[in-house]
Amino acid sequence: GAGVSQSPSNKVTEKGKDVELRCDPISGHTALYWYRQSLGQGLEFLIYFQGNSAPDKSGLPSDRFSAERTGGSVSTLTIQRTQQEDSAVYLCASSLVRDHTDTQYFGPGTRLTVL
Amino acid sequence: AQKITQTQPGMFVQEKEAVTLDCTYDTSDPSYGLFWYKQPSSGEMIFLIYQGSYDQQNATEGRYSLNFQKARKSANLVISASQLGDSAMYFCAMRELTRQLTFGSGTQLTVLP
Numbered sequence: 001g002a003g004v005s006q007s008p009s010n011k012v013t014e015k016g017k018d019v020e021l022r023c024d025p026i027s028g029h030t031a032l033y034w035y036r037q038s039l040g041q042g043l044e045f046l047i048y049f050q051g052n053s054a055p056d057k058s059g060l061p062s063d064r065f066s067a068e069r070t071g072g073s074v075s076t077l078t079i080q081r082t083q084q085e086d087s088a089v090y091l092c093a094s095s096l097v098r099d100h101t102d103t104q105y106f107g108p109g110t111r112l113t114v115l
Numbered sequence: 116a117q118k119i120t121q122t123q124p125g126m127f128v129q130e131k132e133a134v135t136l137d138c139t140y141d142t143s144d145p146s147y148g149l150f151w152y153k154q155p156s157s158g159e160m161i162f163l164i165y166q167g168s169y170d171q172q173n174a175t176e177g178r179y180s181l182n183f184q185k186a187r188k189s190a191n192l193v194i195s196a197s198q199l200g201d202s203a204m205y206f207c208a209m210r211e212l213t214r215q216l217t218f219g220s221g222t223q224l225t226v227l228p
Contacts, residue, residue, distance in 0.1 A: 031214070033215060033216075035216075042218055042219075042220050042221070043206065043208075043216075043218040045215040045216065045217070048214060048215050050214070056213070056214075056215070058213075059215065089158065091160060093160075093216075100167070101148065101165045101167065102148065102210065102214070103150065103162055103165055104150075104162070104210075104216060105162060106152075106159065106160035106161075106162075107159075108158065108159050109158055109159070111158075
């Protein structure tokens with residue numbers, strides 16, 4: 001079946017602008033995660049959605065970052081007033097929590113460049 | 116303290132040989148999962164293998180096996196019969212009760228012809 005999809009694949013923006021990144025998880029997966037991969041910082045967790053529960057926002061680096069998940073499926077990560085340090089690859093993953101391994105499957109990522 | 120440590124920034128292996136990529140972890144949770152992912156230069160994160168903390172046997176998936184030593188808190192990935200297409204960055208990751216993955220810094224594997 002279809003894997004996790006993300007759009008856009010690349011985004012170039014100017015400092016101070018807002019950006020929206022989209023993630024479409026694997027059908028039937030109840031959990032959705034956002035991570036960020038940047039040089040020098042490795043892969044860092046941002047936010048986690050599970051069903052109708054309140055999201056775990058503990059990884060968001062500042063209040064300029066927010067995310068929502070509509071209808072338990074598609075998620076949008078929004079970065080307001082982008083800064084150059086926000087430049088990174090943003091990865092989305094989803095998992096079927098009922099599966100005892102709860103393996104996370106990743107999308108291809110969105111490469112964000114803030115000029 | 117680092118939760119996941121990968122001490123080999125880069126590794127080289129001859130085609131058709133086996134290679135071991137090291138990973139040690141730190142957790143006080145009794146229940147956790149350990150994962151290995153492969154990231155080729157194209158950027159996608161590809162799931163390779165999973166080991167649960169209560170699993171009695173080492174996990175295997177084709178040419179991949181996980182050498183799980185719970186007392187030593189190590190979860191090394193063994194790739195047998197290396198192929199040129201195995202050249203990539205390899206990440207060890209752990210999931211604790213909080214569910215999100217914590218990643219190591221990765222090992223860049225290069226397979227030589």
